[in-house]
Amino acid sequence: MRLIDEIHENRLLSTWAELLPRRPGQVGSIHETDAELIPLGDGRLLALTVDAVIEEIAAGIFHDPFTAGRTAVVSSLADLAAVGADPLGVLLSVTLPDGEPSVQERVAAGVGEACSLAGTYVLGGDTNEGSEHLEITEITVAAAGLVPEGEQLTRTGLQPGDRLYAAGLLGAGSAIAAAVLLDLPDSVYTEDDYRPPPRVKEGVCLRGIANACMDTSDGLIATLDQLARLNGVGIRVDNDPQALLDEGARRVSAATGLSAPVLLAGHHGEFELVFAVPPGRTGLLEAAAQAIDWTPIPVGEAAEGSGVSLAGHVVDTARIRNLLPEVGGDLEAYLAGLIALLSEEDA
């Protein structure tokens, strides 16, 4: 696991796994699935995941509790989607700093929108009310789903020659972070522009088609890097980076001069799916996607070797992924570092 543990976040996760025994029969090893997969003994796997939205609220990137509630649900549903599970529902754990009813209502509205888009429900939860030590709203979402055993998607199985796709256009997480950090005008980007879709039906659609799948909760580059490391392959992004950006991210790029690679490398992701399809199944993908009125975005190709290349340049993904902990979470230093690392690549 040397390659995996080059990455700070992976080491943190590996440490948990060393300290705590794994359940016998659990499907996939640590790092290998976006959601935990537990056999129910009747041909079905229970998919479980938990995700917290804390850092974005603490860093001032999400101001509106609607965004926080909506994103927390989309984030958990992305984990279910990335294993191909049909959601049973979500549970919320919410901390309301001052018991402010309007905050609770906005969180609920955001949660409700994400659930309704995904055709799922809030099953229950837990509310904490704050004290002087709890100054921000915090939202943790647990989600459960079901997938037939053998049809689950995991992060492993990617083969050289496989085509890589994203479930939608990318860059929304970087766009909102840049908008806050650089204080961009509302005409370029507002919090209301940041509305990543839940990809539940797309995840289900990929059963039997995709060789590997992972969500982009840490951005495209981290996702491709993790897939490359786990599968011992290299990944070449052969689509134009600019063509991978969504509308909002393109406006941010135009207004700020931040390059498409920088926006695709930022660690605030957008909860899209990135998945691999063997060349012999791209026709199957096309037909299945059309049936649910969905257009996957071609990203690139897996090859023998290692590493991730973008626009013809090898990207130092380890340095990019370790940058945020290296600068102690300081987002301005992070952005400057990202720009430096990615223009080195262009040099």
Next chain:
Amino acid sequence: MRLIDEIHENRLLSTWAELLPRRPGQVGSIHETDAELIPLGDGRLLALTVDAVIEEIAAGIFHDPFTAGRTAVVSSLADLAAVGADPLGVLLSVTLPDGEPSVQERVAAGVGEACSLAGTYVLGGDTNEGSEHLEITEITVAAAGLVPEGEQLTRTGLQPGDRLYAAGLLGAGSAIAAAVLLDLPDSVYTEDDYRPPPRVKEGVCLRGIANACMDTSDGLIATLDQLARLNGVGIRVDNDPQALLDEGARRVSAATGLSAPVLLAGHHGEFELVFAVPPGRTGLLEAAAQAIDWTPIPVGEAAEGSGVSLAGHVVDTARIRNLLPEVGGDLEAYLAGLIALLSEEDA
């Protein structure tokens, strides 16, 4: 739901339920179960719950991340136990303020102890690393379990004449809170004395025996009050309150003069189960408990009417349960108010 919504915490929960649609087919209404129960369509119910340990850490009651990790797991397992579910495992969402490895190790050790005592596992999770806005360790645990449909325990079904029991001696949550608040010497109580057991096998044992079950995460009085309100009955505690306290709570009572009713009313609970057994099934309980080497503690009896009485006095449970939000979470004011409310009862 007038009686239910007299309680601040219930109103908060009712508001979530009004704002968010409930899943069709979910077993039990809001307030009626400790864990959410979702039919799997094959005669089994999936039990799901999420619980955060934040307030106790923020308030300085838990200093050792071991206690926080252990308690977060016990708290979630108590919800599964209170519906009679066998756990499949737990998921952790942990915020580590400064990425301090020793904190991660202590959390993991506490989590591991609770899982091992319950014979269950950590399935996965999510780690957030802190920023300047995240000054404390926070732990949220989601847990999943299974219970055969029809054998689940809920909070409803309690009948006048039913006997009430606790799964173990009570007062540990009040004892640790009092020890911190009143700065008691280690000879009286230390954090290491606060080690509530997970009650998983006791919950399973109560299938087919108990009429109603709920955990004491908010203390005995709040639990009895909630059961009384939900079932439209009164509950009379006929055991000596002093006899309901565990050893540590008795030491705290002796050292501080805090009465047994005050320690049983404190809102820091101990994650024991409180459950009702009809008179015709007490023999069945005795035999089943003996088989797992467990001695349930007799608490009292349900009767026609309403309200909770303790040592022959009616307790103003609504005022007690609403006291903490009323004093804005100030624990010293809360303790003073609790003493005043319960000595009024003695007058």
